[in-house]
Amino acid sequence: MDFAVVQVLFQRFLFRHFIIMNKLPNWLLPCIALLVGLLILSMVFILESDTLLRFFQETWETLKSVLYTQTQWLILFLLLVLFFLFVHVSNKSINKSVYVLERLTHGDFTARSNLATSGVIGRLGSVVDRFAKKLQASNVNLQQDIQDRENELKREQVKDEAMLNSIGDGVLATDKEGNVVLFNKVLADMLGWRSEEVIGKKLVDVIKMVDDNGAVIPSAERPLAHTLSEGTTSSFVSYYERKDKSIFPVSITVSPIIFQNEVTGAIAVVRDVTKEKEIDKAKTEFVSLASHQLRTPLSAINWYTETLLSNGRASEFSPQQKQFVERIYESSKRMSELVGSLLNVSRLEMGTFTIQPEVVDLMQLARDVIKEFEPEFSKNKHSFVFSGDDTIPPMRLDKKLTGIIFQNLLSNAIKYTPDGGNIELLIKKEDASVRISVSDTGLGIPEDQKDKIFTKLFRADNAQRMDTQGTGLGLYIVKSIVQKIGGTIGFTSQVGKGTTFHVILPLRTDGIFK
C-alpha cells in the first residue's frame, strides 16, 4: 500500500475521531474516570489483603526486572504515554478549529472555534475564526453582487422584451438548432400563435411557409436553415401560414447571431406585406389595363400616318406637311414601344409573363433580330460585327423573351454609340452555358451610377443628356428576363470608351428555362 494512501486514511480516521470527540458532551469523561476508580476500589475490597500484597510485590518485582532489562522500551512507553496525554489535552481545542473548517467547507460561514487559550493551538483557533469571519463577510458581499447583477439582468431583459414588443415588425430568434427562443407580440398577433406555444419548439415544425403556388416549402429549403448553416443574411418575400391555416405574404430578413465567430442562432424580422402586395397588384393591373387601352388609339395613329406617308399620297404634301406627318409617325411609334415596355414590365412583375419554351436555333434567332436592326446600323454609320458559334446545339427556350434580350441590348448599343462607332454581338458556347456579349464604343456608364443601371426607370446622366427618349425600362426588363430564366447578366464599362454587356444563359438542351 502506498504510504500517501495510508497517511490520508489515517488523517481521515483522526479527523472523524476528533469530530466525534468534539461532539461528545463535556460531563462524559469525568463520569468514565469515576466509574474506573470505583471498579479498582471494589477490586481491593473483594480480594484478600495478603493476596493483594503478594500481587503488588510480584508486580513490583516484574517492574524492577523490566526496568533493569528493558530500559529503552520503558522510555518509549513513557514517551507514548506522554504523547497521548498531550494529544488528549490539545484534542478538544484542535477539534474545535477543525470543526470550524469542516463547517466552512459545507458553506456554513457562521461557525467559530472561540478558543481563548494562548499558544499554538489558541493561535490556530483565532486564525481559523478570523478566516471564517472574512469568508463570511466576502460571502455576504458576493451574494449582494450576484443579487445586483441578477436584478440588472432582469431589468435589461424586461427592457429588451418591451423594446422587441414595441417594434412594429414581427421579430423571432432561434438557437442554432432552430428552436424558437424569442417570439414577439407583433409576430404572435400576425400568426395567431401565442408566444408560449411557439417558444422552445422548432420554428419549422410550428409555422409553415408556402410559395407563390401555395406549396409548402420544405424546412431544409427555408432561409432559416440556410442562415444557420451558412451564416449569411437573406431577405425574401414569401407566405406564412397562420394558426387558422390562412396564408399571407411576408417580407422576411433572416440574419445569423454570431458569437465568437460561431453561428449560435438566427434572428428574423418579419413584415406583413399584404397591403403592399395589394397596392402593387393594383398598380400593375392599372398599368396593364392602361397600356392595353392605349394600344388601340396608337394603332390608329400609326396606321393613318403610315398610310399618309405611303408613296401614293406623300407627293400631295408640301415638304413641311410631309415632315410634320413624319414627326407624328415617329412619335407614335415611340409611344407604342414605350407602352410595349410598360406592358412587359407589368407582366414580369405580375408573373403573367409565362415562359413558352420551344426548340430554337439561338444563332438563327440572333440573325433575325440583327436583320431588324440593319437599317438602324446603316443610318448611324455603325460598323456592326456578329461573331457566332455554330457548335451551339438547338436549345429549348422562349423565343419571344430571348428576342427581347437581344433587342434591348442592341437598341441600347445603337442609341448610346455616336455615329461611326463600332458595335459587336458575340455568342459563344462555354462549358455548360452560352455567353451573349454586346459591346459598343459608346458613352459608357459613369462609375458612380453603375450600381443603379438595372434599376427600373433609372437612366444614367450622360445617357439622358444624349438621348431624351429612353424609358429606363430596357435593362430592367433584360435583367428581369435573364433572372427569370436562370441566367446572369453583368457588364464592364468605361466612360467615353464603351460598354460590354454579357448575358450567361445555362445550356440545357432539355429545357433552358425553368
Added chain:
Amino acid sequence: MGTQDQKRTILIVEDEKALLEILKTNLEESGFKVLTTTNGVEGLEALKKHQVDLVLLDLLMPLMSGFDVLEEMGKKKIAVPVIVLSNLGQQEDVNKIKASGAKEYLIKSDTPISVVVEKIKSQF
C-alpha cells in the same frame, strides 16, 4: 376558286371604326375586295353569304368575340384562312389562337400596316 385576275375577297371583322377604315383603304389599294363587319355575329353571317378568301379578325368585340368566331368556324368546318389582328399580347391568348388554327397573330400597335398587307398577300 378565283382565277389570277379575279379579286381576292378579304373579310374584316373589327369593331374599331378608325382601324376598320384604314385597313379597308390599304387592302383595296392593294387590289383586294373588302367586306367589313363590326362584330363576330355579323362576321359569321358574312362568311355564310359570301365567298371569302381570308378573314382578318379582331379579338375583343361586342356581341361575339374573335375567340368565339374561331370556335364556331371550327365547329362548322369553315376552312377559310384567318389572320388575327389584336392588341392582346398575353401568351395565353397567343396560344389559344394558334391552337385554333389561325395563320398569323399580329399585334396591331407593333405591326406597321404595310406588314399587315404583306402578310395577307403572302397567304395567296
